[in-house]
Amino acid sequence: xxxxxxxxxxxxxxxxxxxxxxxxxxxxxxxxxxxxxxxxxxxxxxxxxxxxxxxxxxxxxxxxxxxxxxxxxxxxxxxxxxxxxxxxxxxxxxxxxxxxxxxxxxxxxxxxxxxxxxxxxxxxxxxxxxxxxxxxxxxxxxxxxxxxxxxxxxxxxxxxxxxxxxxxxxxxxxxxxxxxxxxxxxxxxxxxxxxxxxxxxxxxxxxxxxxxxxxxxxxxxxxxxxxxxxxxxxxx
Amino acid sequence: xxxxxxxxxxxxxxxxxxxxxxxxxxxxxxxxxxxxxxxxxxxxxxxxxxxxxxxxxxxxxxxxxxxxxxxxxxxxxxxxxxxxxxxx
Numbered sequence: 001x002x003x004x005x006x007x008x009x010x011x012x013x014x015x016x017x018x019x020x021x022x023x024x025x026x027x028x029x030x031x032x033x034x035x036x037x038x039x040x041x042x043x044x045x046x047x048x049x050x051x052x053x054x055x056x057x058x059x060x061x062x063x064x065x066x067x068x069x070x071x072x073x074x075x076x077x078x079x080x081x082x083x084x085x086x087x088x089x090x091x092x093x094x095x096x097x098x099x100x101x102x103x104x105x106x107x108x109x110x111x112x113x114x115x116x117x118x119x120x121x122x123x124x125x126x127x128x129x130x131x132x133x134x135x136x137x138x139x140x141x142x143x144x145x146x147x148x149x150x151x152x153x154x155x156x157x158x159x160x161x162x163x164x165x166x167x168x169x170x171x172x173x174x175x176x177x178x179x180x181x182x183x184x185x186x187x188x189x190x191x192x193x194x195x196x197x198x199x200x201x202x203x204x205x206x207x208x209x210x211x212x213x214x215x216x217x218x219x220x221x222x223x224x225x226x227x228x229x230x231x232x233x234x235x236x
Numbered sequence: 237x238x239x240x241x242x243x244x245x246x247x248x249x250x251x252x253x254x255x256x257x258x259x260x261x262x263x264x265x266x267x268x269x270x271x272x273x274x275x276x277x278x279x280x281x282x283x284x285x286x287x288x289x290x291x292x293x294x295x296x297x298x299x300x301x302x303x304x305x306x307x308x309x310x311x312x313x314x315x316x317x318x319x320x321x322x323x324x
Contacts, residue, residue, distance in 0.1 A: 004269050006298075043266065043302045049322060050301045054266070095302055098266055234264045235304040 001102075002035055004043075004095045009034075009067065011086045017070075017154040021119065023058075024069045024083060029091060033064045036097035038126040039205075041235070042067060045093040046082035053079030054098065054235045056207070058122040060129035067096075070122040070154070101207070101233040103127055109203030109229060111140040115193055115216050118152075120208025120236055121145045125155065127205070132166045139168060140199050146174045146189030146212065150182055172196075190215040194223075206232040250293035252319060253311045254300060256283045260307035267308055271299040275308075283307070 013025035028034050034042075041056045055069040073080055086092070101123060103112075112131070114124040124143055131137040147153060159171040174185040174192045185192040193216060204220055206213045213232045220230055254274060256267075263281035267274075273290025275283050291299075300308035300320045310320040317323075 001269075003272075004266075045301075050297070050320070052302045054264075054302075054304050095266075095270065095298070098269060098302070100265055234262045 001037070001100070002097055004098050007031060007034065007094050007096060008091050009094055010089050010091045012066070012088065014086075014088075018152055020072060020074050020152050021154050022071050022073050022083075023154075024071060024086075025066060026069070026092065026094075027066045028064075034067060034096055035064055036061050036067075037102045038130040039102040039123040039233075040097040040099045041101075041123070042069070043095040043098050044079070044082075046079045051078055052095070053082075055079075056099075056101075056119075056122040056126070056233065057097075058125045060126055060134060062130070062134050070119045070125075072119040099233070099235075101205075101231060103131070103205075104203055104229075104231065106137075106139075109139075109201065111199035111202040112142070112205065113193070113198055113202045114141070114143045114205045115146075115189060115208075115212070116144065116206075117146040117189060117208030117212045120206075120212075120233070121155070123207055123233060124205065125158075128162065128169070132162060132169060137168075140170075140202075141168060142170045142172065142196075142198075144172045144174055144185075144189050144193055146176065146192075146208065148175070148177050150175055150179060188212075188215075190219060194219050202229065204230045206230065208236055210236070249289045249291070250296070251312055251314045252293040252296050253288055253313050254285055254296050255309045255311070256285060257307045257309065258282055260305045261303075262305055262307075264304050266302040266304070267299040270302055271295045275299060 008030040009026035009028050012027045015023040041054045043052045043054050046053050057067045058070045059068040163171050174189040178186040261282045267283050271291040276286050278284050300310045306321045
């Protein structure tokens with residue numbers, strides 16, 4: 001794994017996906033390239049005194065001149081406040097690539113199940129784009145994304161296009177406080193993962209709220225999934 | 237003239253002393269990635285200090301600042317003051 005280094009990047013775009021989620025686009029400036037593995041994150045300095053906050057990279061590693069971050073703007077803490085007031089072209093100080101939440105050895109996991117809540121979907125977008133579009137991986141892959149309301153949905157069109165382009169990919173948005181019109185999975189994402197028949201010898205990747213990770217990991221253990229096949233990002 | 241028979245003294249690079257608060261560590265391993273000669277992950281995937289001397293002060297401070305749960309305390313040994321997390 002590449003050791004993390006200090007680098008600089010500038011804000012080039014800010015796409016408001018909905019009232020809760022914003023996609024930030026940063027161009028590398030010093031150095032001009034960032035080598036990373038899908039699932040890794042950048043640590044951004046968010047205060048003059050040196051506070052740092054971690055954000056998963058959500059673009060594929062093949063695009064290495066920039067990085068994209070999906071940020072939940074609702075908890076307006078130190079990191080979100082800093083990102084929110086950034087001007088276009090303003091530089092940020094980053095440490096990257098960080099983290100060990102990356103894909104395991106292919107031979108061990110014959111299918112992949114990704115379970116996210118909220119912005120926990122960020123590293124999975126990077127992984128899926130890398131696996132499907134760049135590596136042409138034909139293993140079965142299932143993505144569950146849990147959100148509170150329908151109007152918090154993001155990347156629905158993009159994931160739907162991936163479903164249409166890659167028959168081995170399946171996408172299940174799960175809405176916990178869904179309206180009566182919502183036609184798909186309702187309730188907790190954990191229940192949806194539990195109710196569906198999951199593929200044999202799958203590797204499970206979990207990212208999002210701590211409670212979801214604990215619930216899904218417990219449920220998988222009860223179903224006999226070995227702990228070595230359950231991976232989760234720790235900083236969410 | 238140097239006394240070559242004198243025992244070798246351990247020396248500390250810089251003035252910062254680091255300590256991991258085990259209860260706060262979630263095993264993100266950012267410290268071990270940034271300062272691998274100072275921090276490592278133990279068998280429970282909790283960070284521990286293996287040396288105070290392996291990296292310079294800036295690197296030790298950066299490792300502490302990158303910890304998502306502020307589980308690393310940095311103290312200036314010359315003043316006794318806590319450098320990170322900043323005391324309020």
